Amino acid sequence: MTIFSKIIAGEIPSYKIAENDKFFAFLDIFPLVEGHVLIVPKTEVDKFFDVPDEYLAEILLFAKPIARAIESAIPCNRCGISVVGLEVPHAHLHLMPVNTADDLNFTRGKLKLSPDQLKAVQEKILSKL
Known part of the structure; x- marks a missing residue:
């Protein structure tokens, strides 16, 4: 069982943004930028393009309102x-949320946000959903 499956199952706490029968969205607790959200399928599959087709077809539709809320x-x-x-x-x-392509650079150091800071970001995004 991966850490993401444990988060989905509620075994590990998270800053949940959204959930449906197939997906779970939550804040990355080690974000590259404030507002960094992860969306994971509830089915545990290692590689993105090994995810069942119906999940691939729906993940962007699930992500769309979250992306708008982040913006x-x-x-x-x-x-x-x-x-x-x-x-x-x-x-x-x-x-x-990005302003330059470098905001998507995963080799950069990650932010260290406090639980209060993460909760504030969660509340900001949820208020826009």
Whole structure:
């Protein structure tokens, strides 16, 4: 069981943004930028393009209102999207407020936000959903 499956199951607390029968969205607790959200399918599959077709077809539709909420809640040029999948063997999509392409650079250091800061970001995004 991956850390993401444990988060989905509620075994590990998270800053949940949205959920439906197929997907779970939550704040990355080690974000590249404030407002960095992860979307994971509830089915545990390692590689993004091994995810069942119906999930691939629906993940962007699930992400769309979250991306719009991020753009409204966090000052940015737009909401960027990325799939890397190297740190956790559970397919996932990154949504991040970006102003430059470097905001999507996963080799950069990650932010260290306090629980209060993460809760504030969660509330900002949720207020726009």
